[in-house]
Amino acid sequence: MKTIDDLGDLKGKRVLVRSDLNVPLDGATITDDGRVRASVPTIQKLVKKGARVLVAAHLGRPKGAPDPQYSLSPVAIRLSELLGESVRFASDTVGVDAQRTVQELKDGEVALLENVRFNAGETSKDDAERGAFADELAALADVFVSDGFGVVHRKQASVYDVAQRLPAAVGGLVQAEVDVLQRLTASPERPYAVVLGGSKVSDKLGVIDHLLTKADTLVIGGGMVFTFLAAQGHGVGKSLLEQDQIDVAKGYLDRAEQLGVSIVLPTDVVVAPEFAADAPATTVSIDAIPDDQMGLDIGPESASAFAEVIRSAKTVFWNGPMGVFEMAAFAAGTRTVAQALTEVDGLSVVGGGDSAAAVRQLGFEDSQFGHISTGGGASLEYLEGKTLPGLAVLEESA
Ligand SMILES: Nc1ncnc2c1ncn2[C@@H]1O[C@H](COP(=O)(O)OP(=O)(O)O)[C@@H](O)[C@H]1O
Numbered sequence: 001m002k003t004i005d006d007l008g009d010l011k012g013k014r015v016l017v018r019s020d021l022n023v024p025l026d027g028a029t030i031t032d033d034g035r036v037r038a039s040v041p042t043i044q045k046l047v048k049k050g051a052r053v054l055v056a057a058h059l060g061r062p063k064g065a066p067d068p069q070y071s072l073s074p075v076a077i078r079l080s081e082l083l084g085e086s087v088r089f090a091s092d093t094v095g096v097d098a099q100r101t102v103q104e105l106k107d108g109e110v111a112l113l114e115n116v117r118f119n120a121g122e123t124s125k126d127d128a129e130r131g132a133f134a135d136e137l138a139a140l141a142d143v144f145v146s147d148g149f150g151v152v153h154r155k156q157a158s159v160y161d162v163a164q165r166l167p168a169a170v171g172g173l174v175q176a177e178v179d180v181l182q183r184l185t186a187s188p189e190r191p192y193a194v195v196l197g198g199s200k201v202s203d204k205l206g207v208i209d210h211l212l213t214k215a216d217t218l219v220i221g222g223g224m225v226f227t228f229l230a231a232q233g234h235g236v237g238k239s240l241l242e243q244d245q246i247d248v249a250k251g252y253l254d255r256a257e258q259l260g261v262s263i264v265l266p267t268d269v270v271v272a273p274e275f276a277a278d279a280p281a282t283t284v285s286i287d288a289i290p291d292d293q294m295g296l297d298i299g300p301e302s303a304s305a306f307a308e309v310i311r312s313a314k315t316v317f318w319n320g321p322m323g324v325f326e327m328a329a330f331a332a333g334t335r336t337v338a339q340a341l342t343e344v345d346g347l348s349v350v351g352g353g354d355s356a357a358a359v360r361q362l363g364f365e366d367s368q369f370g371h372i373s374t375g376g377g378a379s380l381e382y383l384e385g386k387t388l389p390g391l392a393v394l395e396e397s398a
């Protein structure tokens, strides 16, 4: 892959940088700015080279049209504070304001485009529709730098197609992330445990198939777990459940047994009648989840068992909070798991926007972990050994 230094003299050049600025927000307040911080070194490097830096990014999953709750405008303010220089914000992605913003950009200045996912072409499955949007993005710049590690597993216009339309290079963040993950895939010191949770269940269930042949133990909590508990025949009440994936989960459990890989599931869960911070929380055994309640955290017995597995591993990768850590009543499982990762005598890696936010919010320091990756799904797919579109396209264009 070409690096930024291979792109030649960038002074006065318009450089489109795809960053992952998908941060958790509470209204317009950024609750964890880790991804913004992680994107700064590459932007700064380009600024120093005298480039006109145009940052493209997404926030959340809007439906291909402008939606104010997913505006990147609060992120422009934070980026500006972290860079120590003003960041212009274009109120559209490729429209009149974006075009004017690029035209007015001077050497060494930075602008952020509005959420790329406000455009249906960004995430379209139709190559022509995605390509048409990528053409518009590419028209704004002279070269492209791919630095949003958290999205390199997405075949989307601003990640994939635009790299086919401009001279393209990999950014420092993506390089650094890949370097660490390569250590995990090449020859992980064993035992190797992978801990999965979170809420993007249908996105991430598929990785289990491959991880069964790579890891010694899979530990599963978070919203992901209820599909497995249902596969074992347990009632899961109102918990997050991917009904159509129950048979898939059953298949994974069977295959794990055949392969001699251990899948560790919770034995108790914290339930509440509704998804609310002040909902009355109780701990129940997994065979006693009431029909009118939902599981929002793993229980204390499970958390201790998970911690034991984690502490005795030499390599641990963790993606996805064990519960709804944003609410204090459902954060204990995530805290116990995070604590165990800090005690690993080997390499511990935390990946994912919310997982990284969780460990910081719960008071842990980044330095207590071997590595905190900005990408959850991207890391998992890398660990599976899958070809990530956003990386493959850079290899092709090298
Ligand atoms: N039992 C659960 N039910 C519903 N949501 C859950 C549950 N456990 C965890 N979550 C939610 O999962 C979200 C994070 O999931 P995900 O996006 O997959 O993680 P990451 O961003 O680290 O990759 C958090 O917002 C958390 O509240």
Ligand SMILES: O=C(OP(=O)(O)O)[C@H](O)COP(=O)(O)O
Pocket (backbone or CB within 6 Å): 020, 022, 060, 061, 150, 151, 154, 200, 351, 352, 353, 354, 374, 375, 376, 377, 378
């Ligand atoms: O938050 C992200 O991924 P992650 O939750 O897997 O870490 C990335 O910004 C990708 O977002 P997407 O999963 O909506 O494509």
